[in-house]
Amino acid sequence: MSARRQSPWVVLSAILVYIFLYAPIVVLIVFSFNSSRTNVVFEGVVNQGPCGPFFWYCEFFKNDDVMDATRNTLTIALTSTFFSTIIGTMAALALQRYNFRGRNASETMLYFPIVTPEIVMGIGILVLFSASFGWINSLLALAPDRRLTMGMGTVIVSHIAFSIPFVTLVVRARLHGFDNRLEEAAMDLGANELTTFRKVTLPLIAPGVLAGAMLAFTLSLDDFIITFFTTGPGATTLPIYVYGLLRRIVTPEVNALSTIWILVVLIVVGISQWFQNRE
């Protein structure tokens, strides 16, 4: 094959697409060093206090509300990732291994939430929780302080729910072409089901499982809509908190927070990609 010279128009349009994609992020990062309190005009790099240009980063680390929201977000993301990875991987293995009645239907149903508008899922989960909590609370006649309410629990449960199909999808892709004979070979050599899973199946699908976990983690980290519907007092996450801030004033503090956030997501996605591409 001969090397083809790219038309300058193709290169130009590619550059424009990337500018379109990354300009907002660049602007966001630049404004996190702004000396003005507003996000309208860039008035030069801030140099204030012991942190110098990273003034807004320090401000945000001093903010208890932000730190609480960060803690909540990480707790929710880690817990929901843990459970959704286990459940999603189990589902992928079952779909791969067994040829049961209704297999195709259950697979389609599993992936359906991915294409369902998140707002619909959010409202659905909200109605489900409030209706069932109301019913349980009145049935058991629980004291006001022991009533089931929306909070960390409901957010975690709903994050687990929406992450499962993504994990299954990623693990299924990894399982595609998995040689079942490898498991049979392990059993043939004297390994029981559990040892076979631990020594053969899991190491072979681990890159897929990890990639699925990373995806679940990032999805949970930046989820707004479903969290908005299922959160309660004391369960404010970073996206919810930022949204609250924006309604008052957008300070470079928000930009600093977002910049760190982008870095975290970038690292997680990078690791996930690396695992997925690894043989």
Add this chain to the structure above:
Amino acid sequence: MAELAVELRNVWKRFPGPGGEVVTAVRDVSLKIADGEFFALLGPSGCGKTTSLRMIAGFELPTEGEVFIHGRPMGKTPAFQRPVNTVFQSYALFPHMTIGENVAFGLQMKKVDKGEIQRRVGEALEMVRLAGYEKRKPKQLSGGQQQRIALARALVNRPEVLLLDEPLGALDLKLRKEMQLELKKLQREVGITFVFVTHDQEEALTMSDRIAVMDAGVTLQVGNASEIYEHPNCRFVADFIGDTNFMDGTVAEVDGSKARVVLTGGMALWAHIPKAVIVTPGQAVTITVRPEKMHLRPSADEINQLTGRVTDIVYIGTDTHYGLVLNGGQAIRVREQNYSPESRLLAREGEEVIVRFSVDAARVLTE
């Protein structure tokens, strides 16, 4: 017969098919495999040979019947508790482990101590002539080498029976021929019973002490290579093993183990009746004669002499193949060995010739 290593007693296997129907993969199969034997399950794909092997391994359980290993009924014993090991067609080497770890896997499962494992892994690799490959990964090895590692991984456990599922299927022809002899030699050395699944009749004839020919879930004939080749008991076996001619006719007369058969077209011949076959005069039968047992060279003292016309002559070096149409319209092939220059000049295309063969070379088959 020596002690039985494996016995299948009236084993059936039924699977639910894709459309909800029941597929019978194995029908009432009974086999007795002696200790130390090299036994082949031979048949076309879908004949139930692999399913039979998988039931011995414990990957499938019989729907009916019982599998015995050294006299012990296996019942629902899972694969990991059976005293057998398998060599898979795809080798199924663990790609994330080194060769050493692959071969050591079975011994680790048995909790053999480390020094012993290391010693036996070394021995096993030496046995398959791949000593020093411990640190490599399966992907770095050629197909033939992977095949030998799969063999070492199974044999290192000293199983009572080694099961081989088309282990040479993925190798090219030359390597396959080498491995056939190597496997045979290895089996003699270790003295372990080998049960071998193949669809390649030549491979089965080359390697096995005894062969079970299977078709449509049934064992048709069990015997050693020459029994199966020389004394096929049915049309399928005669056809599947080697080349053969079939001629249709009707039994005219039965004389002990011989029958006089009148072929379609009027010519008559005498043929041997195999033990398993019962015929009566008037019955429609098939006569099978191997092409190398038919001759164009004239001889006065043969009873069976048929006339026909040569339609084609193919010279293939060691032999010359003559295509004939008998008077009566049945097409046959005759194979003459080229031990003298004349053998390729026995007849010309279009010439009328006489084909002769012994009574024992012709066999009466009813199915």
